[in-house]
Amino acid sequence: MNKGTPLVEMRDISIAFGGIKAVDHVSVDLHPGEVVGLLGHNGAGKSTLIKCLSGAYHADSGQILINGQAVSINSPRDARAQNIETIYQTLALADNLTAAQNLFLGRELVSSRGFLDESTMEAETRKIMGRLNPNFRKFNVPVSALSGGQRQSVAIARAVYFNAKILIMDEPTAALGPQETQMVSELIQELKAQGLGIFLIEHDIHNVMKLCDRASVMKNGQLVGTVDVNQVTDEDILSMIILGKKPAKAA
Amino acid sequence: MTTAPRPAHASHDLKGSPFARFVAATEIDTRLMGMAGALLLIWFGFHFYGVVFNGEGFFLTPRNLWNLSVQMCSIGVMATGMVLVIVTRNIDLSVGSLLGFIGMVMGLLQVEWLPPSMGLGHPAIWIITVAVGLSLGALIGTLNGVLIAYLAIPSFIVTLGGLMAWRGAAFLMANGRTISPVDTNFQLLGGGPYGSIGSTGSWIIGIIACAAVLYGLLAGRKNRQKHDFPQRPIWAEVFMGALGCALILGAVLVVDSYYWPKGIVKAYAEANNIIVPPEGLFISLGFAYPVLILVTVALLMTVLMTRTRFGRYVFAIGGNPEAAALSGINVRWMTVKIYALMGMLAGLSAVISSARLTSATNALGQTDELYVIAAAVIGGTSLAGGVGTIYGAVLGALVMESLRTGMVLIGFDTAVQNIVVGLVLIVAVYLDIIYRKRTK
Numbered sequence: 001m002n003k004g005t006p007l008v009e010m011r012d013i014s015i016a017f018g019g020i021k022a023v024d025h026v027s028v029d030l031h032p033g034e035v036v037g038l039l040g041h042n043g044a045g046k047s048t049l050i051k052c053l054s055g056a057y058h059a060d061s062g063q064i065l066i067n068g069q070a071v072s073i074n075s076p077r078d079a080r081a082q083n084i085e086t087i088y089q090t091l092a093l094a095d096n097l098t099a100a101q102n103l104f105l106g107r108e109l110v111s112s113r114g115f116l117d118e119s120t121m122e123a124e125t126r127k128i129m130g131r132l133n134p135n136f137r138k139f140n141v142p143v144s145a146l147s148g149g150q151r152q153s154v155a156i157a158r159a160v161y162f163n164a165k166i167l168i169m170d171e172p173t174a175a176l177g178p179q180e181t182q183m184v185s186e187l188i189q190e191l192k193a194q195g196l197g198i199f200l201i202e203h204d205i206h207n208v209m210k211l212c213d214r215a216s217v218m219k220n221g222q223l224v225g226t227v228d229v230n231q232v233t234d235e236d237i238l239s240m241i242i243l244g245k246k247p248a249k250a251a
Numbered sequence: 252m253t254t255a256p257r258p259a260h261a262s263h264d265l266k267g268s269p270f271a272r273f274v275a276a277t278e279i280d281t282r283l284m285g286m287a288g289a290l291l292l293i294w295f296g297f298h299f300y301g302v303v304f305n306g307e308g309f310f311l312t313p314r315n316l317w318n319l320s321v322q323m324c325s326i327g328v329m330a331t332g333m334v335l336v337i338v339t340r341n342i343d344l345s346v347g348s349l350l351g352f353i354g355m356v357m358g359l360l361q362v363e364w365l366p367p368s369m370g371l372g373h374p375a376i377w378i379i380t381v382a383v384g385l386s387l388g389a390l391i392g393t394l395n396g397v398l399i400a401y402l403a404i405p406s407f408i409v410t411l412g413g414l415m416a417w418r419g420a421a422f423l424m425a426n427g428r429t430i431s432p433v434d435t436n437f438q439l440l441g442g443g444p445y446g447s448i449g450s451t452g453s454w455i456i457g458i459i460a461c462a463a464v465l466y467g468l469l470a471g472r473k474n475r476q477k478h479d480f481p482q483r484p485i486w487a488e489v490f491m492g493a494l495g496c497a498l499i500l501g502a503v504l505v506v507d508s509y510y511w512p513k514g515i516v517k518a519y520a521e522a523n524n525i526i527v528p529p530e531g532l533f534i535s536l537g538f539a540y541p542v543l544i545l546v547t548v549a550l551l552m553t554v555l556m557t558r559t560r561f562g563r564y565v566f567a568i569g570g571n572p573e574a575a576a577l578s579g580i581n582v583r584w585m586t587v588k589i590y591a592l593m594g595m596l597a598g599l600s601a602v603i604s605s606a607r608l609t610s611a612t613n614a615l616g617q618t619d620e621l622y623v624i625a626a627a628v629i630g631g632t633s634l635a636g637g638v639g640t641i642y643g644a645v646l647g648a649l650v651m652e653s654l655r656t657g658m659v660l661i662g663f664d665t666a667v668q669n670i671v672v673g674l675v676l677i678v679a680v681y682l683d684i685i686y687r688k689r690t691k
Contacts, residue, residue, distance in 0.1 A: 054577075056576075056577055075579060076576070076577050076578065076579040077579035080579060086577070088577065090573070090574075091574075092571070092573065092574035092577045092578070093571065093574055094569075094571040094574050094575065094637070095570050095571060095637070096569065096570035096637035096638055097563075097566060097567060101563065101566075101567075105563070105567055105574070105578040105580075106579040107578075107579075108560050108563060110560065114559070115554075115558040116557075116563060119474050119475075119477065119478045119480070122478070122480075142570075
């Protein structure tokens with residue numbers, strides 16, 4: 001699996017906030033068709049690391065390579081231009097806007113005269129939601145009126161619609177019931193089969209074992225290590241998270 | 252529909268009470284209906300109070316309604332901009348003082364600075380004055396926006412400072428003198444007999460507006476058809492078209508039946524060698540220029556807010572600033588643009604108010620900021636951000652101005668007026684909170 005040029009390579013990334021090293025010389029990589037889990041306690045630096053890739057933060061030092069090319073990602077727009085899509089833990093939805101308005105936020109479809117093409121955006125939203133969440137009907141209400149699972153599916157639709165090559169999912173199932181969690185799992189498998197690379201921040205160790213190919217564990221802003229999920233037990237990963245020690249037998 | 256961006260279509264459940272079915276079919280904003288109801292209540296209330304206690308009602312007369320339409324323009328124009336400011340969770344307390352300062356600069360420009368070189372009454376004076384006024388407003392607005400967005404000073408503080416500073420600056424510009432009279436062409440922008448388009452012009456505008464309403468309904472149907480969205484029932488379309496046209500033509504009829512005052516007719520007749528017939532000469536005022544300015548501004552701002560990316564970003568920032576930033580929206584730059592627009596509209600209101608007064612005074616626009624904010628809030632703009640409409644703010648301005656003129660007409664003094672307006676603001680916002688809870 002780890003052959004060829006990685007889709008994403010984050011090399012030696014560091015970022016500090018007011019003297020606190022949130023991410024301290026961390027390197028991770030991601031290949032096409034691969035799911036890499038990012039694990040660690042709250043405050044371990046997973047979300048911060050990933051925000052350097054999604055453009056929300058700018059790393060103090062380090063390099064990001066996409067398909068072997070060094071790129072500079074200074075804003076969410078830059079990240080989107082590299083086909084990097086992010087599903088944030090908070091979902092990052094504007095509650096007062098509808099599903100379609102959120103889905104196209106920042107990338108609205110406009111008519112030849114420069115006006116918003118609401119109808120086409122709504123029609124496109126109906127299409128993608130029909131695929132992801134066929135029971136979704138609430139196209140005309142602000143997303144504040146949606147359930148947690150429905151909101152999640154809007155956030156996922158936004159990431160999937162624009163043909164992402166690199167997908168970042170920050171605890172995508174944290175707020176979901178069993179059925180919706182299952183739906184997200186199936187979606188991850190499907191996207192993976194399509195050749196996307198996915199960074200998955202996840203707390204549930206069973207989901208990690210089930211969905212991820214590799215797992216990178218962080219503790220106190222540093223990388224404990226990256227392991228092939230097939231070659232370790234969930235106990236091994238848990239001890240990496242808790243003790244910050246890499247199991248001897250893993251590569 | 253309290254969120255401003257209107258979804259491309261809504262469902263038409265044929266369930267519930269006849270009223271619920273009516274609302275669902277016509278897609279009328281129930282909040283708008285409530286405001287229209289309140290407005291009618293105020294109008295008829297004042298009229299019949301006059302009938303009962305003073306022997307004669309003065310409110311529902313062409314003269315008063317025409318005056319009302321002119322008096323609300325300054326506040327109305329600024330209220331459309333205040334919607335954007337409040338929707339993005341900011342405030343602008345400086346608009347009244349800004350209006351005073353810009354009014355003073357424009358007054359000096361056309362009375363003291365330009366005439367010596369250009370000659371008094373030069374036809375370009377009013378154009379230069381208006382251009383300077385709008386640019387100055389945009390410039391000061393940009394300054395506000397930069398302080399708020401890039402230096403992260405709370406908007407309340409920046410504009411509270413502006414409230415005091417610009418009023419002081421207005422005083423210093425002319426050491427408290429009143430600058431008068433302003434350019435005669437400029438005066439037309441404030442309304443009055445000469446600053447109105449007359450009967451024919453009003454009918455032409457009314458008919459064009461009706462045609463636009465009908466075209467809009469037809470285009471809407473076509474668009475829904477194209478995307479297979481459910482259509483409104485035909486009777487609802489007909490009803491909406493008829494209502495829209497009735498309101499427009501009703502307004503034309505009202506302004507058409509208000510005639511030039513006798514003194515002005517006499518002066519006009521003498522100047523143009525017209526012999527006044529014994530029964531008198533009746534010249535209709537028609538729509539005043541400031542009213543046309545307000546309607547144009549309101550239409551442009553509505554298009555901006557509901558049909559463009561800019562408007563979408565305004566609502567997104569109000570709904571969730573973080574999400575807006577993560578979507579690649581430059582929230583700071585947007586804030587600067589919004590304040591620049593607000594400043595420019597304050598400049599436009601300065602044109603209208605000083606033209607109407609035919610002079611620039613140090614007190615021009617004093618406490619206007621409160622009426623502007625009240626108009627926006629009564630019109631359904633939520634101080635929590637993310638929600639608001641332009642038409643709501645204009646209606647809010649009409650409600651505020653109706654209250655003010657109504658109380659003047661029935662003889663309440665300023666102290667009572669202030670108390671009533673203050674109470675109405677609180678009650679209106681409370682009713683809005685209840686409404687929002689019920690419709691959630």
